[in-house]
Amino acid sequence: MRNIRKELVSSPTLLACVVLGLAALPVAGQQPSPPYAGSETCQVCHEDIAKAFAKSTHHLVDTSAKRGFKGQACESCHGPGQKHAESTSAADIQNPGKLAAAAADKVCMTCHLNGSTQAGRLMSSHARDQVACTTCHKVHANGPDGLAVRKPAAVNELCQGCHRNVWAQFQRPNHHKLPEGAMSCVDCHNPHGSIRPAMTQTFAANEPGCLKCHGDKRGPFIFEHGPMRFEGCATCHETHGSANPRMLARQEVRFLCLECHSNLPTVSNKTGAIGVVPPAFHNLNLPRFRNCTVCHQKIHGSHVDRNLLK
Amino acid sequence: MTRHTILPTILTMGMLLGQAPNPPAQPPADPAPAGQKPAAEQKAPDAAPAASPVPSTENILAGYIDLGYRWRTAVDGSLNTYRSIVNLGSGPKLLGAEFTILDPKHRAFDQIQVRANSFGDDPYQTLHVDVKKTKLYNFSADYRDLAYFNYLPSFADPLLSRGIVLNEQSFDTRRRFASFQLDLLPGNWFQPYFAYDRDAGSGTGASVFVTDANEFPVPSRMHDRTNLFRGGIRFEMRRFHATLEEGGTTFNSDQTLIQAPGSTAGGNVSTPVFGQPIDITSLLAAYGVSGSSTYSKGLFSGNVTPWLDVYGQFLFSQPDTHVAYSQADTGNLLLQSQLLFFTGQQFLVSASAKLPHTSASAGAEIRPFHRLRIVESWMTDRLHNAGSLLSNQTLTGAGGFSQQTTALLASSLVTNYNQEQIDAFYDVSPKLMVRGGYRYVWGNAADAVLPPAGLASADQAKLRHNAGLGGVTFRPTQKLSLIGEVEGSSSGGAYFRTSLYNYQKVRAQARYQLLNSLNLAADFTFLHNQNPAAGVNYDYRAQQESLSLFWAPGGGRVWDVTGSYTRSSLRSDIGYLPPQTLSPQTSLYTDNAHTATVLFNVKLPRSTGFAPKLTAGGSFFISSGSRPTSYYTPLATLWVPVVKHVNWFTEWRYYGYGEAFYLYEGFHTHLFTTGLRFTR
Numbered sequence: 001m002r003n004i005r006k007e008l009v010s011s012p013t014l015l016a017c018v019v020l021g022l023a024a025l026p027v028a029g030q031q032p033s034p035p036y037a038g039s040e041t042c043q044v045c046h047e048d049i050a051k052a053f054a055k056s057t058h059h060l061v062d063t064s065a066k067r068g069f070k071g072q073a074c075e076s077c078h079g080p081g082q083k084h085a086e087s088t089s090a091a092d093i094q095n096p097g098k099l100a101a102a103a104a105d106k107v108c109m110t111c112h113l114n115g116s117t118q119a120g121r122l123m124s125s126h127a128r129d130q131v132a133c134t135t136c137h138k139v140h141a142n143g144p145d146g147l148a149v150r151k152p153a154a155v156n157e158l159c160q161g162c163h164r165n166v167w168a169q170f171q172r173p174n175h176h177k178l179p180e181g182a183m184s185c186v187d188c189h190n191p192h193g194s195i196r197p198a199m200t201q202t203f204a205a206n207e208p209g210c211l212k213c214h215g216d217k218r219g220p221f222i223f224e225h226g227p228m229r230f231e232g233c234a235t236c237h238e239t240h241g242s243a244n245p246r247m248l249a250r251q252e253v254r255f256l257c258l259e260c261h262s263n264l265p266t267v268s269n270k271t272g273a274i275g276v277v278p279p280a281f282h283n284l285n286l287p288r289f290r291n292c293t294v295c296h297q298k299i300h301g302s303h304v305d306r307n308l309l310k
Numbered sequence: 311m312t313r314h315t316i317l318p319t320i321l322t323m324g325m326l327l328g329q330a331p332n333p334p335a336q337p338p339a340d341p342a343p344a345g346q347k348p349a350a351e352q353k354a355p356d357a358a359p360a361a362s363p364v365p366s367t368e369n370i371l372a373g374y375i376d377l378g379y380r381w382r383t384a385v386d387g388s389l390n391t392y393r394s395i396v397n398l399g400s401g402p403k404l405l406g407a408e409f410t411i412l413d414p415k416h417r418a419f420d421q422i423q424v425r426a427n428s429f430g431d432d433p434y435q436t437l438h439v440d441v442k443k444t445k446l447y448n449f450s451a452d453y454r455d456l457a458y459f460n461y462l463p464s465f466a467d468p469l470l471s472r473g474i475v476l477n478e479q480s481f482d483t484r485r486r487f488a489s490f491q492l493d494l495l496p497g498n499w500f501q502p503y504f505a506y507d508r509d510a511g512s513g514t515g516a517s518v519f520v521t522d523a524n525e526f527p528v529p530s531r532m533h534d535r536t537n538l539f540r541g542g543i544r545f546e547m548r549r550f551h552a553t554l555e556e557g558g559t560t561f562n563s564d565q566t567l568i569q570a571p572g573s574t575a576g577g578n579v580s581t582p583v584f585g586q587p588i589d590i591t592s593l594l595a596a597y598g599v600s601g602s603s604t605y606s607k608g609l610f611s612g613n614v615t616p617w618l619d620v621y622g623q624f625l626f627s628q629p630d631t632h633v634a635y636s637q638a639d640t641g642n643l644l645l646q647s648q649l650l651f652f653t654g655q656q657f658l659v660s661a662s663a664k665l666p667h668t669s670a671s672a673g674a675e676i677r678p679f680h681r682l683r684i685v686e687s688w689m690t691d692r693l694h695n696a697g698s699l700l701s702n703q704t705l706t707g708a709g710g711f712s713q714q715t716t717a718l719l720a721s722s723l724v725t726n727y728n729q730e731q732i733d734a735f736y737d738v739s740p741k742l743m744v745r746g747g748y749r750y751v752w753g754n755a756a757d758a759v760l761p762p763a764g765l766a767s768a769d770q771a772k773l774r775h776n777a778g779l780g781g782v783t784f785r786p787t788q789k790l791s792l793i794g795e796v797e798g799s800s801s802g803g804a805y806f807r808t809s810l811y812n813y814q815k816v817r818a819q820a821r822y823q824l825l826n827s828l829n830l831a832a833d834f835t836f837l838h839n840q841n842p843a844a845g846v847n848y849d850y851r852a853q854q855e856s857l858s859l860f861w862a863p864g865g866g867r868v869w870d871v872t873g874s875y876t877r878s879s880l881r882s883d884i885g886y887l888p889p890q891t892l893s894p895q896t897s898l899y900t901d902n903a904h905t906a907t908v909l910f911n912v913k914l915p916r917s918t919g920f921a922p923k924l925t926a927g928g929s930f931f932i933s934s935g936s937r938p939t940s941y942y943t944p945l946a947t948l949w950v951p952v953v954k955h956v957n958w959f960t961e962w963r964y965y966g967y968g969e970a971f972y973l974y975e976g977f978h979t980h981l982f983t984t985g986l987r988f989t990r
Contacts (some may be wrong), residue, residue, distance in 0.1 A: 050763050100740050103870040113551055121688045122673050129793055130743055132781040151425060157515060164833050164856035168876035168905040171929040171940040173395050173967055180435030181427055182456060195671050195689060203540060204559055205605035206625035215509045215536035216563055219632050220665035222697035224723045226757045230805045243939035245745050251937035252465060255897045262886040267410045273807045274769045282889040288578045291466035292603050295520050303599055303633040304659050306759050309520040
């Protein structure tokens with residue numbers, strides 16, 4: 001609670017910013033500065049784009065007064081175009097595709113500052129690395145994959161364009177079924193940002209997105225296995241793909257377990273880490289103790305047994 | 311919805327597509343010149359060779375459907391490993407379908423888009439439907455039926471000495487997911503939405519029943535299902551947006567372990583204990599787990615002034631679980647703590663747990679100057695699970711012996727995570743951006759069971775990270791972009807011995823369009839993590855380098871090639887204590903891997919006015935280190951147009967998996983598929 005109070009100390013500053021900001025709002029009904037040419041003028045030269053655009057979702061900007069650009073959809077992103085229409089010079093018009101990412105995003109955020117997907121955008125690595133909206137979205141295109149690709153194989157293809165080394169992990173024998181087209185990157189990651197690490201999706205508000213498909217691991221368990229809650233599935237699993245069975249991070253289960261469960265109870269506070277060494281009857285020379293999950297089968301958490309045996 | 315209902319429907323659709331009159335030519339899906347195609351749009355090895363259908367105003371129905379038959383040769387090697395990794399079988403298949411239906415009069419809908427893949431007893435069956443009507447609604451439905459099979463041979467099989475090959479943790483299940491969402495569009499500034507998701511799994515497997523002195527692999531049946539209901543409303547105003555959502559889940563899980571009466575199972579321990587064998591002659595263990603949860607979600611973002619954006623979110627969920635477990639077993643069994651032999655046991659458990667979980671974040675982007683942006687963010691994630699369990703154990707034995715034990719246990723698990731971060735972005739020029747930042751992470755975790763007994767009953771740890779962040783984005787021309795970022799952290803505490811502690815991360819990425827037809831890309835990532843605490847001495851290094859190219863001379867009119875190569879290395883070195891000796895040992899894990907993917911497309915000479923197309927390539931993985939592995943999946947596909955709207959295709963795939971240390975896991979097999987694509 002002390003930490004929360006510490007955070008709230010800054011709230012008056014935030015409040016002041018909000019009040020000042022509201023005061024700075026433009027007067028309602030204020031018209032955008034001229035000179036705008038209108039979409040019909042743009043269509044004269046950019047016929048192909050206009051035809052595709054007419055079937056795209058963004059065409060709503062042209063027909064609806066909501067965004068304040070009725071009949072001026074092209075200029076909602078490209079800025080006032082009268083000068084360009086007269087000179088036909090590319091220098092006289094704004095092209096968001098050639099702007100710096102942050103400036104291009106600002107154009108998109110005029111309308112899309114928040115969808116349910118945008119919360120946490122500023123914390124996302126895409127925003128930090130200046131990955132512009134137009135890297136993934138086509139603004140003019142129409143069709144099923146117009147604004148954003150939807151088919152799992154197409155989504156994966158798009159993501160691997162930048163994340164080649166991640167895609168390579170899916171070529172390992174044990175992997176989530178992305179190369180097969182049964183899943184896509186966005187099933188697990190929210191490219192717009194997330195409250196969870198690695199921009200992973202959430203399930204039921206704030207639970208890890210992994211639990212959407214692995215519902216039997218969700219719990220809450222009477223006896224939890226700490227890593228599941230403290231650091232998530234990636235503590236033990238290579239979640240993209242692995243040469244190890246069940247996408248584990250080690251070739252044999254015992255190493256995975258004992259790397260954490262090696263603190264003597266009397267000195268665990270000195271190492272500062274969780275996980276005590278198992279009792280001495282766990283003789284690793286015997287096959288039944290080499291694979292810890294033979295007995296500790298409820299390794300993700302147990303409803304019945306404190307040692308995760310049943 | 312099952313394949314029995316879907317398959318005939320889509321087969322009928324295929325017939326209709328095949329009989330369709332000659333329509334106007336389908337417009338190209340991607341009008342961009344291939345020479346300008348970014349690396350992100352390069353073709354993946356498994357991508358369908360045909361483009362997505364694009365609706366035209368003329369066609370009410372447009373799309374394609376692929377129907378075919380697959381043959382699989384006999385699996386040479388471990389069939390169980392093949393099924394655990396690949397699991398494709400022989401038989402007639404609906405390999406893929408994708409079509410769009412338009413309503414020119416825009417009555418109930420504007421358009422319906424349907425995608426279906428891999429129906430016909432394949433391990434990954436998917437169906438997706440989108441229905442839209444402008445200014446009225448958007449509806450989407452998604453269905454997936456995945457085989458979840460794992461009978462990987464175990465390197466540690468306690469029964470192997472008796473000639474029994476069994477992985478005592480195995481399952482053969484199917485998981486089915488269904489999602490439905492309806493977005494209503496009644497007005498310009500708010501959008502209500504409703505959604506339902508279902509996740510269900512069922513099947514059989516092998517599991518282990520553990521008693522005091524022995525453990526017994528037994529058949530297992532499992533069934534679980536989660537239903538998620540949610541609804542919310544989005545407000546979209548000119549300068550702020552908000553989303554409010556309420557939802558809830560229901561959960562049920564039933565697992566049963568069975569050893570039929572009249573049979574004797576010897577278990578993993580074959581040596582007599584105090585001169586007596588430990589075995590079971592019957593077992594029925596049944597879990598009845600039910601749960602529910604409610605959750606609330608609020609998101610907010612606003613453009614307060616031209617120089618300030620703010621956002622925040624609050625998320626709260628509270629799942630709970632109620633458990634009724636009953637177990638009845640007979641045999642010759644031992645309670646080690648009392649050296650007590652008994653012949654019958656009944657174990658009943660009633661338990662419950664509740665897990666309130668609160669998350670929140672807030673932040674602002676401040677733009678005090680034209681070139682400078684400052685992003686301040688804060689988040690917290692707080693979770694507290696409290697459980698209680700009441701158990702009753704009754705042991706019976708010869709001569710009317712009976713002993714009853716009742717236990718009441720309480721458990722708790724707490725974790726509080728907090729993070730504060732500030733980043734400053736400075737646009738040195740429109741082509742160069744540099745950034746720097748600082749992140750402080752702090753938290754605590756505790757795990758306890760009362761009353762204490764047996765294993766350590768209370769554990770706790772603290773989390774403290776101070777991390778410095780830096781990055782640069784440089785795009786000197788439209789053809790070249792460079793991204794680099796570094797992160798370094800020193801820690802005062804971590805939850806686990808293998809957690810991030812004192813670490814350095816580096817990531818670099820380069821993209822270059824060498825020719826109009828040739829795009830190159832390179833990626834590099836590096837992570838070095840160390841925990842110098844006595845007894846831990848953890849040293850972890852992971853590094854990956856990738857090179858990729860997309861080459862399409864002449865816009866890919868004759869041929870194009872996509873390829874990538876990734877080299878990765880991982881070395882983990884940490885001390886551990888073997889339980890039987892407690893003498894310090896080192897766990898050394900290494901993995902040095904090479905991965906290559908390539909896909910070559912060529913259009914063959916025309917014969918009857920149509921150009922056949924050949925695709926060849928695949929994925930190749932080989933590694934050395936702690937688990938040397940090879941996994942090769944080459945493929946070749948030939949597409950031959952038959953008539954205007956019908957293509958014949960045939961495909962060969964090979965799956966080869968080899969293990970140097972775990973030889974019994976290897977397999978290889980060939981798959982041949984042939985079929986017809988009907989398009990309209």
